[in-house]
Amino acid sequence: MARVCQITGKSTRVGNNVSHANNKTKRKFYPNLHTKRFFIPEENLWITLKVSSTALRTINKNGISAVLKKARAKGNVVF
Template sequence: MSRRCELTGKAVLVGHKVSHSNHKTKRTFRPNLVRVSLISEALGQSVRLRVSANALRSVEHRGGLDAFLTKASETDLSQGARELKRKIAKAGAETGSEQQAAS
C-alpha cells in the first residue's frame, strides 16, 4: 500500500534534516494518512478511504464527499476515487432526470 492520499494525491516528500552545525542528512516527510469512512449522500452508503488529515478538512469545508469529488480533478484522485466519482456523477444524473420527469 503506497503512502499516498486517495483524494488529494499527497505523497512522501524527500528533503534534508539540518542540524545546528548545518550538517544535512536525508529524511522523508510523510503525509498524515488516516483510514476513514466517509458517507456518500448520492450513493446512500459509506466508503472507506485512506486520506490525509488535510484532505479530510477539505472534504468537510467543501460540504461532504460528493461535493469534494465533483470539484476534484481526475489526475489527483486514486483509481478507486475516480470510480467513486463516476458513480456519484451517474447517481446525480439519474436523480436529476427523475426530478424533471416528476415536475
C-alpha cells in the same frame, strides 16, 4: 498501500536533516494521513479512503460527493 492521500494526491517528500554542525542527511516528510470511512448518500454505500488532514477539512467544507467528483476528474481516487 503507499503513503498517498487518495483525494489530494499528497505523498512523501524528501528533504534534509540539518545538524547544528550543518551536516546534512536525507530524511522523509510524510503526509498526515488517516484511514476514514465515508457514507455516500447518492450511491447508498460506505467507502474507506486514506485521506490527509487537509482533505478532511475540504470534505467537511464542501461535502464528500463534491470532493469525490473533483478528485475523480483529477484522477486521484483509487476505488
